Each structure stands twice: as C-alpha cells, then as structure tokens.
Amino acid sequence: LAGLKVLRIINEPTAAALAYGLGRNRDKGELRVLVFDLGGGTFDVSILEIAEGVFEVKATSGDNRLGGDDFDERLMDYLIEQFKRETGIDLSQDKMALQKLKEEAERAKIELSDVYETEINIPFIAADETGPKHLLFSLKRDLFEDLIGDIVERVEEPVLQALEDASLSPEDIDQVLLVGGSTRVPLVQRKVKELLGKDPLRGVNPDECVALGAAIQAAMIKGEVTGIVLVDVTPLSLGVETVGGIFTKIIERNTPIPTSASRIFTTVADNQTTVEIHVLQGERPIAEENISLGRFQLTGIRPAPKGVPRIEVTFSIDVDGIVHVKAKDLDTGKEQKIEIKGIKEVPPDEVEKIIREAELERSKDESEYRLRQLRSQVQSVIDSLEKRANFLEYKDSKRVKEVLISLRDKISFSSEEELRETLKLLEELEEELERSED
Template sequence: MATKQGEKIIGIDLGTTNSVVAVMEGKEPKVIANKEGNRLTPSVVAFNDKGETLVGDIARRQAVTNPKRTIYSIKRFMGRRHGEVANEEKMVPYEVVGGPQDYVKVRAGDQTFTPPEVSAKVLRSLKEAAEAYLGHKVNKAVITVPAYFNDAQRQATKDAGQIAGLEVMRIVNEPTAAALAYGLEKKKDEKIVVFDLGGGTFDVSVLDVSKDGVFEVVSTNGDTHLGGDDFDQTLINHVADQFQREQGIDLRKDPMAMQRLQEACEKAKKELSTAQSSDINLPFITADANGPKHLQVTITRAQFEQMCDALVERCRGPVVQALKDAKLEPKDIDEVVLVGGSTRIPKVQELVRKIFGKEPHKGVNPDEVVALGAAIQGGVLGGDVKDVLLLDVTPLSLGIETEGGIFTALVEKNTTIPTERKQVFSTAADNQTAVTVSVFQGERKMARDNRLLGQFNLEGIPPAPRGTPQIEVKFDIDANGILSVSAKDLGSNKEQTVKIEQSSGLTESEIERMRKDAESNAEEDKRKFRLAEARNKAEALCFQTEKLIKEHDAKLSA
C-alpha cells in the first residue's frame, strides 16, 4: 500500500486531555510542534461570542470565562449513547444531550455537535501543524484509539478523521503503537506489558516483540472509564465538599467557579507527583451576602493517595486478566512500559512495582510515545519503514444473539486481526421465512448484557421445518478492528450484508456534509484571523505614528 513519492502519512494520538502529531523523518519518528510551539495540543474546542472556533492552547486558556461553550474530554463520549454517560456528564460544565438513535451530542450556545465533529476540529489543527512543518498538504493519517474501544468508538474516531479531511489509513490501538515506538531498535526478543493510563482511559496489553521486527499482541484488557480525569474529579469533590462544609456554598453549581477549581486541581495533581504537598489558592472564587469568598487549601501527597486509592486499585484487575489471557506470570515479563501522563502518579508506579516485582521502564516519554508509534505505522503503510510487522487483536468478543437470548461468540476476544469467521445456524420455528441477526460485542453470557452493535433481517427463506434451513453467518474484522457481518441462506443463496458502519451514529452523507462544513469554516476562520491580524498591525502603526508625532512635537517645542 505504498503512497505517492514524498506523500507522508502522519501519526496522531487523539487523546482525552492532549493530542500529539508525529511523522517519520528518515528512520526516526518525530513529534511536530503546534503553531504555539508546543508538542502537546490540548484536546479542547471552544466557541466564543465573536463566532470563532478556538482549538488547543487558545481554547484552554479562555475556558474559565466561557465554561459552557468550551468542550473538553470529548473522547469519553465518542461512539456512546446518551443513556450510557450519566457519570461522565456530571464531570463537564457543558451540556450533553441525546441525538439521533440516542447517540451523544454536546451543546455549545445555540449549536449542537456530535463528538466526531468536535474531535475533527482537533484533528484538523494537528493536520495543519503537520502541513506547516512539512511544507505540503497532508491527506492521510494513522490515528490511535484505546485498545479497549468497542466497534462504535473506533468507527466514531474514523469518522472524525474523515470530517477533518483525512483518509484514515489505519486505526491502531494505543498500547500497540507505544510498543512499536519502544521496540523499534530492540535487538532481542522480549515479552513486554504496556501499561497505558491516560486522561480518560486505561489499557494494558501484553506483547511479544521479536528482534526481527514482529510486534504481536498476545492479549489486551482495560477500562474505558478510568483515567486522569477521574483523579482530578476525586480531588475536585474533596475540595468542593470541604468548601461547602466551611462556607455553606456548593461550588459545583457555578460553572465558572468549577472551571477554575478543575484547572487548579489538575495542577495540584501534577505537582503531587514530585512534591509532598500542593497549595490550592483561588481568591474570589464566589460570593454571598457577606461578601467575596476565597478558597485556600493544602493537599498532601498522603491525602491525595488515600482519596485515589480505589482508582489506583481499579488498574489491578485488567492487568491480572491480561496476564491470565496471555497464560503468563508477572515474572515472565521482561519490561513494563508506562504510557500516558497519569502513570507519573507515584501510587500508580508503586502498583506496577507490586504486581511485577520490578521497576517499570522509563526510557520513553509517556506523553509522546503513542504518536511516535502511530507515525512508525504510517511509515510502514507508506513503504518508508521496512521489516516491521504489526499483529494486533480484537479486544472484545463479537457474536450474535441465538435462541433464548444467549450470546454466541463467533470471534473470541484477543483474536489476531484481520480475521474472518463463519458459522451455520438455523431457524427456531416451522416455516420461518425471515431471521433477524443481532450483532453484539462483549463478554457476558446473555446477549442483552453486551453492547448491541447493529441488527438486520435476512428475508425470503423458503418455508421449511424448524432446524432445516442452513443460514451461514460470516464475521469479517478488518485491520482497524471494524466489523462487517453477512448472513446467507445456503438453500436459496439469498444474502444480506451489513457493515457495522453506522454504529457511530453518523451516515456517510452526514460525514461528507460535516467535512465540507469543516473545510468552509476553516477558510472562514483563517479569513477572520487575517482580518484581526491586519487590524492589529493598523492599530500598532497608529500608535507608533502618534508616538513619533508626540516625540517630534516635544523636540519642536524644545
């Protein structure tokens, strides 16, 4: 799948808190700085009073004064229905609503956006940073997702790329990308564990890395509702509860105060990774009839570790399960690679030491390693990187609902992808001329306890006694972990195929419309930026002229 000469496939780590873009330069992957000169771009999008869309650092800086129209942590809502996100909804100041098929939408002022639309704005800014650096257009990308993302979440990420004007060449699991970056120059065979605790998700993957360049994922596990945001929220609740006890005011009901508190708690959390205590000082946080109120509290590392103990312990289960699925003991692991900013928390590192009985590997930058791995995979697909073979797996079992509501898996979890599986089923009633195929993803025995990805009907089956018709169901999973399903009546050769595309809630025509909107909005934003720049230059010229006149007058009068 070599691309045109000189055409680069960029690698993007689309994170909950921050995003990173990288590209292969010769034999080395390189992180590209954004227009502000920063290597990490906050995954934040804001809409201001002037009708401008702000992305990244500039959006984050104005969040305190515009909390209702500043969208962050959107990754937690990707490919999810409104009924599934009650906890996440409480953690953000903006409004979360249900859209078509109950898929999440977010409201900013009088506009609503799907999560892929918001993510696309972050992706577009990274695409523009890469274009400015490389000096030519960029149309293709490898984008990473948490290993434990389900089909709908993967499809939503792919949709976001398309809306941003990118052809998504591959969706790669984040821990797998990190392993690529870690193991590219390794000269020996190793069994490694990637422990990836990011802003909103936790993944753990066990890999066989060979000196010949084969990266084989043996097992993966995780929790898509566990990350740095949850540590922040625990600290926010602790401080808000204490303030309410002392002052009788609940800061959680004031979006602007909450935004200030959220930023202060995130800063304190980071400080507590290196310091033994951190002060949170927020003057004029709120006011009542008696006048303004100030928030001042000191948090010690011991206090923070105690309040976050349950969150740290939640990391243990997926690690133990991943090792069990790989049929390995902790002592069999050669290296544990830490990925994601939240692995800087000392208590998290202590858990890793306790489980594996060794120090984790700290030779990679936990914020950048995933994007570097995505760039390497881009190099592989573009033909620039030779002798690297990536064998990833599907994180969750995939199957259909059979008689009695039982979940029958056709593809077991940790199956190497791409893959194809077929199984023959039959009818449950005499003279049944149609069957409904309901496709689920998950590990529970009953279909209703797993996630419904989609369903379709196979009609026109010739009437026959129950159990006679032969209906072949085929599951096909591509290298992105995205599924298509077909059912075929072997008697009549009638076939029905469904690509579980719309599991993200968006149709092809909606994606195309959003892509065109994004393109025209980008041009409009650039025009406004040029106008503002011209206005600033004109004002500066006026000031300078006035200053010269005053200086000239002073000389004349002297």
C-alpha cells in the same frame, strides 16, 4: 473534518509500544508488554505479545471512569472542606471559585510529581462581611497521596483481569509502558511496580507516545518503516442467534484480527425459503443477553425438508475492526451480507462489565441454556412424530396427534425435569409407532 486522510485505525496500546521502539529488534525473541494507560478521565490496560516484528494484542481491560480528573476532584473537595472549616464559607456552590480551585488543584498535582511540597494560593476566592478571603495552603506529597490512595487502588482489578485473560502472571510480563499524563504521579508508578514487580519504562513522553506511535504506523504503511506487523484482537465474541434463542459463537473473544471463520447452519421448518441472520456480540449463551449488532435475511432458499439446506455463515474482520457477515445457500449459491463497524469501540469498562456479568450469571445461564436446548429437542421430536402419524390408520393417527398436541402445549411452561420426562414419553411413543409400522 480536518482534511486528513485516514490510512489505518490503530489502537492506542499498540501505538504506544511502537513509540517506545519495541519490536524493532527481531533478535530479542518474544516480548510480552503491558501498556498502562491512565489519562485524565479513563484507564486502559493492554497486554501485547511482540515476536519477530509482529505485534499481537492478547488482552485488554480498563475503567472509563477513572483518571487524573478524579485526583483533581479529591483535592478540590479537601480544599473546600478546609476553607469552610477556617472561614465558614462553602465554596462548593460558587462556580467561579470552583473553576479557580480546579485549575489550582491540577497545577498542584502536576508539581507534586516532581517536588515534595507545593503551595496553593488563590487570592480573593471569596468574601464575607469582614472582607475578602484568600485560600493559602501548603500541600505535601504525602497528604496528596493519602487523599488519592483509594482511587489509585482501583487500577488493580483491571490489571489483574487483563493478566487473567491473557493467561499470564506478573512474572511473565517483560516490559511495562506508561501512557497518559496521570502516570507521572509517583504513587501510580509505585502501584504499577507493586502489581507487576518491575519498574516501567520512562523513555518517552507519556502525553505524546500514542501520537508518535500513530505517526510511525503511518510511516509503515507508506513504506518508510519496515519489518513490523500489527495484530489486534476482538474485544468480545461474535456470533449469531440460533433456534431457541441461543447465542452461537463464530469468532471467540480475543481472537487476533484480521480473521475469518465460518459455520454451517440449516433450516428449522419444512420448505423454509427465508432465514434471518441476527448478528450478536457478547459472552452470554442466551441470545437476548448480548449486544445486537444487526439483522439481515437470506431469501430464495430452495424448498426442502428441514435440516436439508446448508447455509454457510461467514464472519470476516478486517484490520480496522470492521465486521463483514455473509450468509450463503450452498445449494443455490444465493447470498446476502452486512457490514458492521465499531466492534472495537466498546469502552473497556463496558467490556469488563460484560465479562464480569457472564461470569456471575454463568450458573443461571447454563441452566437456561439446557432448558432451551431441551425445548428445541422436544419440539423437533414432536414434529418428526407428527409426520409419521400421517401414515397411520385414521384412528391411530388421531390418538397420536392428540398426545403430541397435548405435549407441545406444555413445552413453554415445563421445567428441565419435566422436559426430560416428556422426551422419555416421546421415545416410548416412537417405539410404539415403529412396532405399528412393522
């Protein structure tokens, strides 16, 4: 819309690291950097590894409902309560008064980053039968920090999660970068030092460093800056749905991009000429518990017994985070593909929620995974025995097929223990068929 040409998409933490000049001195060896980005409405934390001019994002985390706006609202609530206590007037239902309060709360917050006390003065904010009322309040930094203390504490969990995902401890972090205007709040800076044991760098305006880093990236693409390479990572695992509703990962979470990976699959039915590729993103082993990114079909597979065709599924992710998924029949050479945009646009708090749910539901998912695997195994053995039964004498064939039909009808309702018992029965039946065939 602005008429600008998009040269490359760059994530904000990497842009911030570029703005701070990190990665330009190749003699410093490997550098681990934590980017602490607290803006008006969102909080993001990323860990980058910089070595020989190569930037690699190792982990990301955050909360998209945490930011400086929360500080403003907490101060507004306090001022409304104080004014009501003094005058009996409730400003919370007065839209014009709320707008004035918001502007003054934000101004006071900004001032308290540099001074220890500020005055909030809003004349004629309300009126009653005795005349106009003015809001005049002296606010000290200590009181402001008491008001927002619990909000600032919320940055701890995403920071620790990012460290855990990167398999690092606070001592492993070499530099801490502050991004976003809300990082000017002294309490936030002290919290960062408390969590990571070191003072953050302060050499760049936190409001401008992302834009500055993006400009440096553009200069790199144009060849005006050399010697730096950027590497991003996938926020969540990518894969496909396989038989039994299982999510089979092809590219693991936090894999550096650009990247490409392939796996070979096959058909699940005799003479199957079409397969559907269901592309998923997430961390749960059960397909329907993950994010569906798209579906497409590969047709024209040469008819053959199940398990014979070889279908190669390839995932490729380019530098802009665009996913290209291709399915190819290695026998006929026929292929289909799909392009998926936006895998890096999953909000950090949504990524955290998905990871947290995967951890909380791990035991349940593992149980369901085993159950589905057993169902598929039982179904496969039944299909195989049915084929063999066709070559028996009519009487024996009929008896075997009746047993198999009875067992198949119970698959969907059987427990894990019952399915294991069914497998034992099928093994015994298989041995019986082998003896009769001899």
